[in-house]
Amino acid sequence: MEMKDKIREKFKTLYGTEGEVFASAGRVNLIGEHTDYNGGYVFPGAIDKGIMAEIKLNGTQKVKAFSLDYDEYVEFGLNEEDKPQQQWARYIFGVCRETIKRGGKVEGFNTVFAGDVPLGAGLSSSAALESTFAFAINELNGNKIDKFELAKIGQSTEHNYCGVNCGIMDQFASIFGQKGKLILLNCKTLEYKYYPFDPKGYKLVLIDSCVKHELASSAYNKRRQSCENAAKAIKANHPEVEYLSDAKRVWLEEVRGKISSEDFLRAEYVIGEVQRVLDVCDALERGDYEIVGEMMYQTHFGLSKLYEVSCEELDFLNDLARKCGVTGSRVMGGGFGGCTINLVKEDLYDGFLEAVKEQFPAKFGHEYKVYDVVISDGSRRVE
Numbered sequence: 001m002e003m004k005d006k007i008r009e010k011f012k013t014l015y016g017t018e019g020e021v022f023a024s025a026g027r028v029n030l031i032g033e034h035t036d037y038n039g040g041y042v043f044p045g046a047i048d049k050g051i052m053a054e055i056k057l058n059g060t061q062k063v064k065a066f067s068l069d070y071d072e073y074v075e076f077g078l079n080e081e082d083k084p085q086q087q088w089a090r091y092i093f094g095v096c097r098e099t100i101k102r103g104g105k106v107e108g109f110n111t112v113f114a115g116d117v118p119l120g121a122g123l124s125s126s127a128a129l130e131s132t133f134a135f136a137i138n139e140l141n142g143n144k145i146d147k148f149e150l151a152k153i154g155q156s157t158e159h160n161y162c163g164v165n166c167g168i169m170d171q172f173a174s175i176f177g178q179k180g181k182l183i184l185l186n187c188k189t190l191e192y193k194y195y196p197f198d199p200k201g202y203k204l205v206l207i208d209s210c211v212k213h214e215l216a217s218s219a220y221n222k223r224r225q226s227c228e229n230a231a232k233a234i235k236a237n238h239p240e241v242e243y244l245s246d247a248k249r250v251w252l253e254e255v256r257g258k259i260s261s262e263d264f265l266r267a268e269y270v271i272g273e274v275q276r277v278l279d280v281c282d283a284l285e286r287g288d289y290e291i292v293g294e295m296m297y298q299t300h301f302g303l304s305k306l307y308e309v310s311c312e313e314l315d316f317l318n319d320l321a322r323k324c325g326v327t328g329s330r331v332m333g334g335g336f337g338g339c340t341i342n343l344v345k346e347d348l349y350d351g352f353l354e355a356v357k358e359q360f361p362a363k364f365g366h367e368y369k370v371y372d373v374v375i376s377d378g379s380r381r382v383e
Contacts, residue, residue, distance in 0.1 A: 003114050006068060007053070007054050014064075015058075020055060021053070022381055023051065023053070023382050024050050024128045024131035024379040025047055025174050025177050026047050026049050027044045027170055027174055029042055029173075031295060033273065034223065034270060035277070037187075037224055037227070038227050039242065040186075040245035041184055042187060044169055045183065046173055046177020051132045052114060053113035055109050056109060058108050063111070064111070065089060065112075078096055078100065095137065095154065099143070101156075105143055107141060111133075124173075126170075127171045127174045130174075131174035139381065150379070151171040154174070155171050167187065175379045179377050180197060180198045184281055188245065195285065196287075197375050202327065202345055202346065203344050203349050203372060205341075205370060205371065206373060208371065209313040210366060210367060212338065213336040227244045227263075227266055228244075229259055231267075244270050245270065245271075249271050252264070266307055268302075272298075272306075279291065279295055280295050292343065300314075303330065303335060304331070309335025316364075328343040329341070
């Protein structure tokens with residue numbers, strides 16, 4: 001049975017009525033990693049996997065929610081002290097509270113929801129959940145909150161109710177996504193532009209290493225500090241530098257003796273990555289997917305050797321992709337595990353997956369997962 005049919009069946013059983021169906025997407029980021037907090041560019045797109053919810057206002061001040069994936073029912077009020085215990089319910093509660101804080105009207109509602117975004121694969125299932133409810137609550141209550149503010153509602157939910165100090169990219173892509181287009185987002189100014197992404201003859205596939213290394217959060221903070229150190233040193237010579245993304249490579253060279261070698265390497269990666277994103281934009285306008293792929297490999301090299309956020313499993317998958325003639329491959333997301341994102345010619349696709357199947361479990365002794373993704377629409381009402 002389709003996910004939508006399962007949701008509708010459960011909704012009818014639980015509440016005896018029918019509601020309206022809304023959906024939002026998970027996301028991939030083609031290129032532009034660890035650039036967001038450096039004021040640089042990211043290049044995400046919404047994908048054909050996400051969260052779907054049936055919702056109906058119930059005329060009370062209570063939310064009655066059922067998660068199909070957790071097979072769990074929760075009720076909660078709309079005041080601050082009503083925060084539910086369940087983590088999944090806090091995303092919905094947080095969206096309600098953040099909407100109210102912005103002067104939006106929120107009435108109680110009944111809902112059943114489910115998702116097909118693989119959890120823990122770095123495809124932003126939580127952002128898809130927040131975006132679905134932010135969009136639906138806005139529509140059903142006639143609030144007229146603009147899309148940018150809806151993305152910020154999701155981000156603030158993470159910060160204030162889920163304990164995750166995330167950037168805006170995931171929620172932005174989930175809400176603003178368009179089929180066959182990627183979005184260039186300037187993380188400093190929040191200006192954005194759509195670029196065509198319709199790689200005929202290629203597939204976009206994620207290989208999930210099923211590894212998550214523990215040191216990720218402390219290592220992330222350390223790298224963020226390195227970038228700030230380098231930006232500060234450059235700013236002393238060039239006052240216009242607000243973020244590392246404002247700096248030129250030659251300006252970094254000027255401060256080589258004034259910062260640690262580690263800080264230098266981290267900054268070298270970020271400054272290179274900002275330029276790679278712009279090179280990919282130019283390549284997409286020309287329909288040149290070979291250049292796009294080469295930039296992806298360069299990003300992986302930078303993330304592995306300069307930023308040092310890769311791991312043995314991801315480097316292995318990247319090397320294997322190169323050997324199999326895959327057009328582009330890189331670690332996607334914060335690193336220390338997770339997925340590689342791969343741009344593969346259709347005629348090489350089966351051979352690549354066969355090589356992964358033979359070699360990855362043999363080397364690492366555990367399974368991996370494969371997700372084909374298609375760039376699709378973001379938040380919407382489902383007819």
